[in-house]
Amino acid sequence: MSTPVYAISISAQAILDLHSLNNEGSEGNQTQTRMVDVLTRNGDGYVESNVNAISGDMFKHMQASHLHRIVTQRGLPVCRACQKFDANRISADPDFRKWLQEKPTQVQVIDYMLGQCTMDDLMGNLITEGNLSTPRKSIAEFGWIVALPDHVSTSEYFHAKYVPDRRAKPEEKDEREGNLGQAIFHRPASSGAYAMVCHLETARIGYNDVTQTYHPDVDRHPRYQALLESLLYTFLEPGGAMRNTQLPHIVEVRGAVSVSYGVVPAPALSPLDGDFIANLEGIAGELNQLHGDGTIAVYPFENLTGLSGIIRGLIESTVPYELVYQKA
Secondary structure, three states: OOEEEOEEEEEEEEEEEEEOOOEEEEEOOEEEEOEEEEEEEEOOEEEEEEEEEEOHHHHHHHHHHHHHHHHHHHOOOOOHHHHOOOOOHHHHOHHHHHHHOOOOOHHHHHHHHHHHOHHHHHHOEEEOHHHOOEEEOOOEEEOOEEEEEEEEEEEEEEEEOOOOOOOOOHHHOOOOOOOOOOOEEEEEEEEEEEEEEEEEOHHHOOEEOOOOEEOOOOOHHHHHHHHHHHHHHHHHOOOOOOOOOOOOEEEEEEEEEEEEOOOOOOOOOOOOOOOHHHHHHHHHHHHHHHHOOOOEEEEEEOOHHHHHHHHHHHHHHEEEOOOOOOOO
């Protein structure tokens, strides 16, 4: 018998070497790496640090890319825009835009999205066309992937585009082309230990937050399985910038998966704190004292093999929780 899952969180530390997954942009021939400020505990006080980081937007896009391939390959319902992986999702679907001319209510708009498109259901959207402001909150949430202070290094490396005949005089080159000749540029490469947090509100799959009811025609279980699989692939193959020549070296991923089997949040703690796994287990113990043994489970893992086994077990043995509100 499958066990219903209300929510899932992953807190993990990952060692990523020689990557350039997320950058601020370029100034001249210099690529600027993305940096953020974080506050961490230092003895009895706190210290502020400026560290390399990968935005949560980047990891959300990675996960959405994997999800798109899964749902289209399995024939799950997707709108015409999401079939092409349009970033606007159903907002760019001509059928949906034509239907909006009928002036539907917010409830009808959300039901339309839930029934027509797996991507909009799981990844969220905001419909603003036709004087609407109808949000569909994402099921998946990602925090910044931030380096642990004193455990990261970013270096700049000199690169030059290969030109077979560097001796050619400028006037001998085809001036009609703007990308010919030697190009000199500097690229960053970062290596370090990174803290990751993400959360899945699995009980909300197919759920209309306005009416507080599930769409009657949505098969929630295949969407749940696709969501979990796409999340695993995000850790196995993190996308981003400059992967053609700076594919990240994934040395280690360790952490814990928190799973809520009742209407209780699945706790997540930042791995910027070195004791995050022990603290998660302590929180689970306290919540289980309140709500009964087994309400919250924490599954530690020491590598990607362990994480893969946990996600596989959830895919094979669990289903999305069904919320039922008692009406007065």
